[in-house]
Amino acid sequence: MRDFSQDHDWLSINTATVRKQSGQETPLGRIIDQCAARGIRAISPWRDQVAAAGLGRVARQLKAHGIGLSGYCRGGFFPAADAAGLKAALDDNRRAIDEAKTLEAPCLVLVVGALPGALDGKPAYKDLSRARGEVRDGIAASLAYAREVGMPLAIEPLHPMQAADRACVNTLEQALDLCDELDPQGPDNGSGAQPAALGVALDIYHVWWDPKLEQQIARAGRRRLLAYHVCDWLAPTRDLLSDRGMMGDGVVELKKIRGWVEAAGFAGFSEVEIFSQLDWWQRPGDEVLDTCIARHRSVV
Numbered sequence: 001m002r003d004f005s006q007d008h009d010w011l012s013i014n015t016a017t018v019r020k021q022s023g024q025e026t027p028l029g030r031i032i033d034q035c036a037a038r039g040i041r042a043i044s045p046w047r048d049q050v051a052a053a054g055l056g057r058v059a060r061q062l063k064a065h066g067i068g069l070s071g072y073c074r075g076g077f078f079p080a081a082d083a084a085g086l087k088a089a090l091d092d093n094r095r096a097i098d099e100a101k102t103l104e105a106p107c108l109v110l111v112v113g114a115l116p117g118a119l120d121g122k123p124a125y126k127d128l129s130r131a132r133g134e135v136r137d138g139i140a141a142s143l144a145y146a147r148e149v150g151m152p153l154a155i156e157p158l159h160p161m162q163a164a165d166r167a168c169v170n171t172l173e174q175a176l177d178l179c180d181e182l183d184p185q186g187p188d189n190g191s192g193a194q195p196a197a198l199g200v201a202l203d204i205y206h207v208w209w210d211p212k213l214e215q216q217i218a219r220a221g222r223r224r225l226l227a228y229h230v231c232d233w234l235a236p237t238r239d240l241l242s243d244r245g246m247m248g249d250g251v252v253e254l255k256k257i258r259g260w261v262e263a264a265g266f267a268g269f270s271e272v273e274i275f276s277q278l279d280w281w282q283r284p285g286d287e288v289l290d291t292c293i294a295r296h297r298s299v300v
């Protein structure tokens with residue numbers, strides 16, 4: 001397992017972690033400068049932040065600082081109430097793939113969606129298997145284009161508490177079943193294999209509790225493990241979406257899980273992704289980033 005204690009070469013910052021400080025939106029350009037000042041080598045930005053800053057401008061700024069991406073957030077949200085909605089989702093995912101390509105992201109992260117409208121409290125239907133079917137078809141359609149342009153898609157399984165509104169793919173096993181169905185491939189021989197066209201983004205917040213986690217990480221192997229997101233699970237958790245903990249403040253065995261991921265061949269970034277309305281978003285971004293670096297070295 002890699003030694004993270006001496007530097008933060010493999011730390012990436014998901015820009016949601018420092019975007020909403022004290023209720024103020026921090027522009028992406030400023031976040032990139034803050035990361036550059038600390039020698040952080042990678043970030044994972046969100047589409048709306050990139051759109052607000054300007055895609056070309058963000059690409060140039062990243063290049064000037066020598067900062068890469070550990071992923072691009074995000075595509076997905078495939079299910080819809082009708083054919084027009086399904087088509088709109090595919091069009092939007094195509095644009096997301098193009099943006100990811102411009103930013104030279106290693107993958108586009110997919111939060112696949114669930115019951116359409118549920119996020120706004122108005123689900124258009126309640127048939128979760130229908131939603132899962134639409135997710136499958138949406139990924140299959142997007143994958144054809146993603147392959148054409150060479151942009152790997154990373155399915156992020158979300159904790160089942162978000163099965164109604166954000167993602168109806170809820171375990172690593174379920175995500176890998178989709179990968180095997182839509183992107184069948186031979187076993188990973190471990191020798192310089194290219195990333196799969198379809199893989200997974202493993203976010204410990206969503207999967208840490210899964211009794212099959214170790215087994216499914218081994219099954220994923222290096223070609224399917226496209227991204228690794230860290231934070232911590234606070235006990236008790238006060239808000240289902242926005243009370244993620246800083247690494248070391250919760251109950252997740254971070255080093256143990258990173259050991260499993262690295263044993264499977266993953267050698268990429270540990271991307272810190274913390275939605276924390278009640279704590280870290282109330283602090284100055286500089287303090288949050290300094291803490292991320294310290295915890296990356298000590299507990300990740």
Ligand code: ZN
Pocket residue numbers: 156203229273
């Ligand atoms: Zn994540």
